[in-house]
Amino acid sequence: MSKLGWSKGVRRASVLLLIAVVMFPAAAHAYAGPGAGFAVLSSFWAIFVAFLYSFYALATWPVRQLFRFFRRRNAYGKAVFSRAVILGFDGMDPELAERFMNEGRLPNLARLRAKGTFNKLRTTFPAISPVAWSSFMTGVNPGKHNIYDFLACDRSHYLPFLSSAEIKGPTRQIKIGKYSIPFGKTEIKNMRKGTPFWHWLGKAGIFSSVIRVPVTFPPEKFQGVLLSGMCVPDLKGSQGTFCLCTTRAAGDKFREGGVRAPIERRNGAFHAYVPGPDNPLAETAGHEMRVNYEIKPDVAAQTARLTVGSEKFTLKVGEYSEWIPIEFKAGLGFNAHGICRFYLKEVSPEVEVYVTPVNIDPGHPDLPISHPVTYSVYLAKLYGAFATLGLAEDTWALNEHVLDDDAFLAQAYGNHEDREKMLFDALDKTRQGLCTCVFDTTDRIQHMFWRYLEEDHPAAREVPQSERREVIQDLYQRMDKLIGRVMEKIDDDTLLMVISDHGFKSFARCMNLNAWLHQNGYLTLKDGKTESGDWFEDVDWSKTRAYTMGLNGLYLNLKGREKQGTVDPSDADALKEEIKQKLNGLVDPASGAVGITGVFITGNVYRGPYAENAPDILVGYGAGYRASWDSVMGKVTEKIFEDNIKAWSGDHCIDPRLVPGVLFSSHKFTEEKPAIVDVAPTILKLFGLALPSHFDGKPWNLAPQAVGAKTPAVSPAT
Amino acid sequence: MAAGTPAHAAFLLASWLTSPLMIVVVLSVVIGLGMIVLFGYTSDQKAIGIAKDQLKAHLLAVRLYRDQLHVVMGSYGKVLGGTGRYLKLAFKPLLYVIIPITVMIVWLDRSLGLTAIQTNTPFLLTARVNTPQALDGVTIDLPPEITASAPPVHISADNEVVWRLVASQEGAYEVKIGAAGQSAAKTVRVSSQLAQLSPERWRDHFWQRMFSSGESALPENSAVESIAVDYPERNIPLGIAGYEMNWIWLFFILSMIAGFIFKELLGIEV
Numbered sequence: 008m009s010k011l012g013w014s015k016g017v018r019r020a021s022v023l024l025l026i027a028v029v030m031f032p033a034a035a036h037a038y039a040g041p042g043a044g045f046a047v048l049s050s051f052w053a054i055f056v057a058f059l060y061s062f063y064a065l066a067t068w069p070v071r072q073l074f075r076f077f078r079r080r081n082a083y084g085k086a087v088f089s090r091a092v093i094l095g096f097d098g099m100d101p102e103l104a105e106r107f108m109n110e111g112r113l114p115n116l117a118r119l120r121a122k123g124t125f126n127k128l129r130t131t132f133p134a135i136s137p138v139a140w141s142s143f144m145t146g147v148n149p150g151k152h153n154i155y156d157f158l159a160c161d162r163s164h165y166l167p168f169l170s171s172a173e174i175k176g177p178t179r180q181i182k183i184g185k186y187s188i189p190f191g192k193t194e195i196k197n198m199r200k201g202t203p204f205w206h207w208l209g210k211a212g213i214f215s216s217v218i219r220v221p222v223t224f225p226p227e228k229f230q231g232v233l234l235s236g237m238c239v240p241d242l243k244g245s246q247g248t249f250c251l252c253t254t255r256a257a258g259d260k261f262r263e264g265g266v267r268a269p270i271e272r273r274n275g276a277f278h279a280y281v282p283g284p285d286n287p288l289a290e291t292a293g294h295e296m297r298v299n300y301e302i303k304p305d306v307a308a309q310t311a312r313l314t315v316g317s318e319k320f321t322l323k324v325g326e327y328s329e330w331i332p333i334e335f336k337a338g339l340g341f342n343a344h345g346i347c348r349f350y351l352k353e354v355s356p357e358v359e360v361y362v363t364p365v366n367i368d369p370g371h372p373d374l375p376i377s378h379p380v381t382y383s384v385y386l387a388k389l390y391g392a393f394a395t396l397g398l399a400e401d402t403w404a405l406n407e408h409v410l411d412d413d414a415f416l417a418q419a420y421g422n423h424e425d426r427e428k429m430l431f432d433a434l435d436k437t438r439q440g441l442c443t444c445v446f447d448t449t450d451r452i453q454h455m456f457w458r459y460l461e462e463d464h465p466a467a468r469e470v471p472q473s474e475r476r477e478v479i480q481d482l483y484q485r486m487d488k489l490i491g492r493v494m495e496k497i498d499d500d501t502l503l504m505v506i507s508d509h510g511f512k513s514f515a516r517c518m519n520l521n522a523w524l525h526q527n528g529y530l531t532l533k534d535g536k537t538e539s540g541d542w543f544e545d546v547d548w549s550k551t552r553a554y555t556m557g558l559n560g561l562y563l564n565l566k567g568r569e570k571q572g573t574v575d576p577s578d579a580d581a582l583k584e585e586i587k588q589k590l591n592g593l594v595d596p597a598s599g600a601v602g603i604t605g606v607f608i609t610g611n612v613y614r615g616p617y618a619e620n621a622p623d624i625l626v627g628y629g630a631g632y633r634a635s636w637d638s639v640m641g642k643v644t645e646k647i648f649e650d651n652i653k654a655w656s657g658d659h660c661i662d663p664r665l666v667p668g669v670l671f672s673s674h675k676f677t678e679e680k681p682a683i684v685d686v687a688p689t690i691l692k693l694f695g696l697a698l699p700s701h702f703d704g705k706p707w708n709l710a711p712q713a714v715g716a717k718t719p720a721v722s723p724a725t
Numbered sequence: 726m727a728a729g730t731p732a733h734a735a736f737l738l739a740s741w742l743t744s745p746l747m748i749v750v751v752l753s754v755v756i757g758l759g760m761i762v763l764f765g766y767t768s769d770q771k772a773i774g775i776a777k778d779q780l781k782a783h784l785l786a787v788r789l790y791r792d793q794l795h796v797v798m799g800s801y802g803k804v805l806g807g808t809g810r811y812l813k814l815a816f817k818p819l820l821y822v823i824i825p826i827t828v829m830i831v832w833l834d835r836s837l838g839l840t841a842i843q844t845n846t847p848f849l850l851t852a853r854v855n856t857p858q859a860l861d862g863v864t865i866d867l868p869p870e871i872t873a874s875a876p877p878v879h880i881s882a883d884n885e886v887v888w889r890l891v892a893s894q895e896g897a898y899e900v901k902i903g904a905a906g907q908s909a910a911k912t913v914r915v916s917s918q919l920a921q922l923s924p925e926r927w928r929d930h931f932w933q934r935m936f937s938s939g940e941s942a943l944p945e946n947s948a949v950e951s952i953a954v955d956y957p958e959r960n961i962p963l964g965i966a967g968y969e970m971n972w973i974w975l976f977f978i979l980s981m982i983a984g985f986i987f988k989e990l991l992g993i994e995v
Contacts, residue, residue: 056784068794214792232789317992381785388782391775436786436796 085695090438090501092493095220095445096486097136098453098659099507101127101669103483112480113487115494119505119671127667129682130509132612133559133625134663136237136450137171139508139683140221145201146687146702150615152201154222155622156557163570165543167556171198171222171238176287186288186339195225195374200617204687205229205441211696214440216433219426221445226378233378234386236445237397241364242345243284247396249404250362252279264403270302270358277302277358283335283365284343296335296343304354311351322351327417330392333365344368346392350414361409366395386429393425400451406653415455423448427489434496452482453511457657464515465650502693507668508683514658516595517635517651518602520555520626521643527589529553532643539643549573553586556641558634558660560622583608583623590626595648602648604629605662627662634660675710745837745919745961745972753976757983760822765993768818773994776814780807835939837972839924839956841916844892847874849955852902853885859905859948860884866901870894871913905948912940913954925953
């Protein structure tokens with residue numbers, strides 16, 4: 008029977024059956040099994056619960072409106088706009104934006120430039136995303152929000168720790184047989200200080216939707232919804248650990264960001280596993296939980312059938328799976344819930360599968376990643392699972408050649424599309440108040456594809472000019488189209504701001520600052536050593552006066568602060584000045600270019616109660632330079648300068664004066680030198696709120712025509 | 726059989742296992758499993774999962790944005806729409822399960838829904854004829870094991886005659902009703918055990934015969950339209966504080982519980 012005929016037959020039979028049941032009812036015939044029973048019951052339940060919620064919302068609405076009316080007198084009463092929409096494009100560069108606008112590639116940004124504002128946005132010292140976005144949201148300098156880098160230095164051990172959040176498991180345990188059951192709550196501490204400006208808005212009764220703004224993990228309570236962004240860990244607690252499952256014999260670790268898992272052949276199928284977090288019930292640490300899965304390759308079709316728990320799916324070579332739920336079983340009914348995507352790299356002659364870092368499942372979050380907790384559940388139910396990891400685009404995998412350009416871009420844009428959906432949902436739901444969303448895609452893609460923008464970038468020398476793609480141009484055009492779609496959704500009573508936390512420059516040469524410190528007598532290795540291991544292995548602390556870890560910070564080995572400090576506090580200022588003088592203007596002997604264009608003593612830069620946690624000196628690299636990969640990890644090498652040949656070929660962790668961000672707005676601001684720290688006071692002022700006295704940022708003024716007639720909304724380019 | 730002996734224990738166990746309660750429990754579990762599996766195979770599992778997730782999302786939206794009336798009302802509308810979509814998706818598997826389960830329930834209801842006539846317990850037998858004229862000539866032909874305990878009652882308004890009868894022995898008997906020179910028979914079951922019962926025999930009424938009669942139709946030219954035996958309803962003792970329940974309710978509850986457990990175990994979206 009044809010499909011059409013069959014469906015007609017089904018329809019006819021359905022009608023007959025329905026007639027029979029309706030015309031000749033009997034108690035016993037009303038029930039058609041548990042399947043249909045659940046369907047009917049849950050439908051009624053859904054309608055009933057929705058009715059209850061709606062009834063409650065409607066019944067209490069007048070009271071709440073009245074209450075809000077009096078509160079809004081203070082907020083919306085003096086507000087210039089009823090809504091502010093802030094799009095954060097992490098790392099959007101003003102020079103590139105201007106170049107592409109002038110080439111006619113970015114019509115929507117060009118319209119904003121023509122009718123509203125386009126300016127460079129001064130970034131923070133250092134120009135690193137968690138630092139800059141923390142200043143964006145709190146309106147204060149790093150000395151008051153306590154974020155100076157992704158990593159901070161534990162001076163008692165010369166080791167790094169994550170600067171933004173601290174996760175501590177329960178300290179007490181109960182032993183039952185082979186299990187050691189944690190007793191108490193996991194403590195997640197936000198290390199970022201200061202108050203995000205949406206908290207001030209919330210106190211005045213103004214609702215905010217905040218999506219993926221960096222350093223918002225763990226989420227804090229306020230009047231609105233928030234999905235955490237950069238700094239959310241994966242299920243292992245790391246900032247992203249991918250897994251390459253392979254039949255090739257190799258080591259089990261990559262230099263950064265990933266592990267290898269062997270694929271074994273048994274009974275005609277291949278078997279591998281997804282590595283998970285350590286088992287919290289194990290007596291000793293280091294017992295990794297794993298989820299096994301099976302791969303059945305079809306070499307002729309270049310596909311493989313994967314079975315992961317109850318999920319079965321087929322992938323072509325070069326194809327990603329959807330987000331697959333993963334459950335790590337610790338025992339005694341304790342499970343950890345995550346999601347990951349599988350990417351089939353190869354089925355012949357070897358079998359290789361790349362697995363993304365296991366993200367916290369937004370529909371079943373084991374750690375809070377949103378406020379309220381149900382917000383991430385809501386988004387997951389509405390749009391399906393999505394990446395929750397702070398640094399979700401797997402730059403390490405591309406650096407390590409585990410992913411190729413296309414696979415990386417597919418992953419990055421897949422995440423980006425999910426975030427676009429979230430943004431438009433928030434725009435639809437937040438018709439008054441604040442709606443802000445930060446997109447990481449701009450940052451990650453520029454980091455990884457800057458090499459194609461330059462003719463002679465060391466990381467692209469092997470790639471012929473004809474094979475280089477216009478990845479970054481395409482990126483900016485995509486963002487422009489997104490802005491166009493947002494502009495269609497807003498009216499003149501909405502302020503649209505497009506900002507970035509910093510710009511971008513080439514990263515062609517690496518500088519190992521620890522090597523420089525070593526060669527200039529500030530850092531000493533143990534006898535006979537010419538290089539150290541990671542995290543200062545083989546450093547002789549008793550003879551070391553300065554060291555560096557992280558991207559821009561340099562620390563003195565200070566007595567009373569560092570575990571084996573050697574520098575007397577009374578000599579610290581002189582030593583800082585001495586290092587500054589030597590480093591400033593340091594020339595790369597290979598190219599003759601200046602590798603360091605600015606050295607900043609942080610005591611002169613930061614003000615606030617947490618300034619003492621800052622590094623002693625910030626090093627501002629010149630354009631084309633950055634701290635070497637080894638230097639960031641506290642390693643001393645023999646060479647000071649060397650080529651950067653990794654795909655991570657663009658960067659911004661340099662002299663902040665060289666990498667300002669962008670500011671576009673739909674209404675014109677008169678400020679000539681705006682800074683990212685000014686955004687918070689500007690938004691509060693535009694909503695008519697008083698500014699907290701501790702703010703370091705200064706509010707901008709709207710141009711007279713923008714205040715008076717509220718310049719007609721800029722219409723989007725199609 | 727002496728009490729306390731293994732044979733007695735085995736007898737008690739067998740009696741318990743064949744009791745109506747156990748039959749309903751076993752049937753509920755088996756049918757719950759079967760229907761869930763059938764639902765899983767015949768439904769679009771992915772679409773049902775998405776539809777359910779969307780419903781949950783709209784419910785959550787009402788809570789998350791409760792201060793924003795346009796969101797609350799919009800989400801409520803989407804919940805109604807989503808419920809419709811969900812029911813539509815559940816309709817196709819419903820078509821597959823409704824026929825076997827309806828047949829099964831009708832068949833089971835004849836055994837579990839009614840109690841057979843008990844010996845020495847009066848019961849009513851009603852015959853309905855097609856015309857008031859035929860009512861006067863209605864006769865009854867009883868087997869020796871069944872006797873009338875009272876004169877028949879004629880209900881002219883309904884064209885019915887009602888007899889009060891008593892059976893003296895267990896068995897399946899034919900009672901013949903004569904009217905307008907023709908005869909029609911109806912089986913009467915007298916038993917203390919579970920038995921397949923047909924409470925009514927009809928002349929036409931196709932759907933009624935389908936759902937509540939286990940006997941063939943009466944001849945079309947018969948003056949007798951129907952013959953009904955008033956079998957008492959069966960309530961199944963639950964063994965808890967003397968509670969009793971109609972089997973269909975018990976089946977409904979138990980099969981839902983079984984279905985819920987199996988759907989979780991088998992990972993089937995319902």
